[in-house]
Amino acid sequence: MPDAMHSTNIAPDGSIHFAGFRLEASWPSLTDLAAEFWRYTRLSDREKDQDDEMQAYCCVSDLVDEFPWPRALELISELINLAEDDDEICYIAAGPLEDLVRASQALQLVSQIEVRARRDPRFRRAVAGVWLDRSTHEEVNKRLALFGARFPDGSKPG
Structure with missing residues (x-):
C-alpha cells in the first residue's frame, strides 16, 4: 500500500x-x-x-x-525488453527483479518468473543475475537457482 x-x-x-x-x-x-x-x-x-x-x-x-504482482512482473519484462545491452539487463536483475523476488508475494510469482525465463533468453539472463537472499522463501531461491541465481557468496540454495 x-x-x-x-x-x-x-x-x-x-x-x-x-x-x-x-x-x-x-x-x-x-x-x-x-x-x-x-x-x-x-x-x-x-x-x-x-x-x-x-x-x-x-x-x-x-x-x-x-x-509486487503480475503487473510488476510485466513491467520488469518491458524493462528487460528495452535494455540495450547486457549491462542494462544486469541493472534490472540487481534492482527491480531482485526486489520482486524478495517480496512477500514471490512464492506466488515464481512460476510466472520461471515461464518467462524458459521462453526468453534475456529474461533468463536477468534471473541469473539476481542475488538470492537467505530470508527469501527457500522454494523461491531453489527454483531461481535453476536459472543461475546465486547467493552473494556464489553458493546455491540447498
Whole structure:
C-alpha cells in the first residue's frame, strides 16, 4: 500500500499515474513507463542533476515495492525488453527483479518468473543475475537457482 508521501495507480485501461516527492506524471502503458525509465537512467549524473523528469524512475521502484504482482512482473519484462545491452539487463536483475523476488508475494510469482525465463533468453539472463537472499522463501531461491541465481557468496540454495 502506498504511503502518504507517494502513490502509484494503474487504471483499468493500463495507464499508470505516479504522484509523490513533489513529482507527478502519467504514462499510457507499462511500455511507455519502461521507455521513460531507461531515458532517465541512461543520463549521465550531471544530466540527471539538470533533469526534473525522474518520475519514471521513482514509479518503477514504487510499483515493484508496493505492487509486487503480475503487473510488476510485466513491467520488469518491458524493462528487460528495452535494455540495450547486457549491462542494462544486469541493472534490472540487481534492482527491480531482485526486489520482486524478495517480496512477500514471490512464492506466488515464481512460476510466472520461471515461464518467462524458459521462453526468453534475456529474461533468463536477468534471473541469473539476481542475488538470492537467505530470508527469501527457500522454494523461491531453489527454483531461481535453476536459472543461475546465486547467493552473494556464489553458493546455491540447498
